[in-house]
Amino acid sequence: MGTVVDAPNAAYTTMDAVGRLKEKGVKVVFVLGGPGSGKGTQCANIVRVFGFTHLSAGDLLRAEIKSGSENGTMIQNMIKEGKIVPSEVTIKLLEKAMLENGNDKFLIDGFPRNEENRAAFENVTKIEPEFVLFFDCPEEEMERRLLGRNQGRDDDNIETIRKRFKVFLESSLPVVDYYNLKGKVRKVDAAKPIDDVFESVKVIFSNFSKKGA
Numbered sequence: 229m230g231t232v233v234d235a236p237n238a239a240y241t242t243m244d245a246v247g248r249l250k251e252k253g254v255k256v257v258f259v260l261g262g263p264g265s266g267k268g269t270q271c272a273n274i275v276r277v278f279g280f281t282h283l284s285a286g287d288l289l290r291a292e293i294k295s296g297s298e299n300g301t302m303i304q305n306m307i308k309e310g311k312i313v314p315s316e317v318t319i320k321l322l323e324k325a326m327l328e329n330g331n332d333k334f335l336i337d338g339f340p341r342n343e344e345n346r347a348a349f350e351n352v353t354k355i356e357p358e359f360v361l362f363f364d365c366p367e368e369e370m371e372r373r374l375l376g377r378n379q380g381r382d383d384d385n386i387e388t389i390r391k392r393f394k395v396f397l398e399s400s401l402p403v404v405d406y407y408n409l410k411g412k413v414r415k416v417d418a419a420k421p422i423d424d425v426f427e428s429v430k431v432i433f434s435n436f437s438k439k440g441a
């Protein structure tokens with residue numbers, strides 16, 4: 229264990245982890261958008277064409293439940309209610325995944341989902357995203373997609389979906405606004421068919437790659 233970092237919200241990481249991430253020169257793109265907007269689907273395409281590693285915060289939390297971790301029951305209850313798990317838990321999982329992977333380019337999907345997620349990640353990891361890919365999609369379309377997703381998820385039922393939409397509007401959109409003010413948001417019309425959405429996504433990532441990043 230290294231020295232605890234002297235920064236707000238940082239008591240749960242170590243200087244070792246921050247130093248190792250810095251040493252790796254890790255580059256991060258946040259992928260945001262409402263539930264069902266197509267984040268996971270498009271991340272798989274980006275991985276294939278642009279060589280990023282995809283880290284879905286939701287997938288990491290679901291894996292943590294399955295692993296029988298001491299936080300498992302708490303995480304499971306929060307997901308069932310559409311609530312956002314405390315940053316400490318999610319950031320630890322993201323940090324571990326980034327350190328265990330040999331790649332230096334990560335798509336962080338579904339994070340940061342609220343102001344606490346955003347500020348804590350910045351304070352703890354000292355990583356600023358290269359940009360934020362934002363999938364803009366009407367609620368009716370997202371609802372249709374979630375109800376047809378069929379992945380056996382506890383939270384893809386109409387009652388939880390409504391709660392997730394409310395959390396998205398109240399807590400997650402302000403994070404998009406925050407990055408928009410910094411000129412970091414790349415917005416995509418996500419209501420179109422999968423291939424059309426990826427055409428727009430490709431333009432954004434091609435421009436990013438050209439800049440030598």
Ligand SMILES: Nc1ncnc2c1ncn2[C@@H]1O[C@H](COP(=O)(O)OP(=O)(O)O)[C@@H](O)[C@H]1O
Nearest residue numbers: 263264265266267268269373376377420421422
């Ligand atoms: N552009 C699209 N048009 C129609 N269906 C889509 C589109 N993108 C994704 N889907 C489908 O919608 C569901 C939700 O997509 P997913 O990528 O899991 O979204 P998110 O990760 O944002 O919740 C999946 O069943 C997926 O196959």
Ligand SMILES: Nc1ccn([C@@H]2O[C@H](COP(=O)(O)OP(=O)(O)O)[C@@H](O)[C@H]2O)c(=O)n1
Nearest residue numbers: 263264285286307310311312313338339341
């Ligand atoms: N940063 C995050 C991301 C997800 N989650 C939880 O995980 C659930 C599912 O997230 P997800 O990203 O897999 O969901 P989708 O937007 O892909 O449908 C969320 O509704 C939250 O309960 C969280 O607490 N914090």
Ligand SMILES: [Mg+2]
Nearest residue numbers: 267268284286
């Ligand atoms: Mg997803």
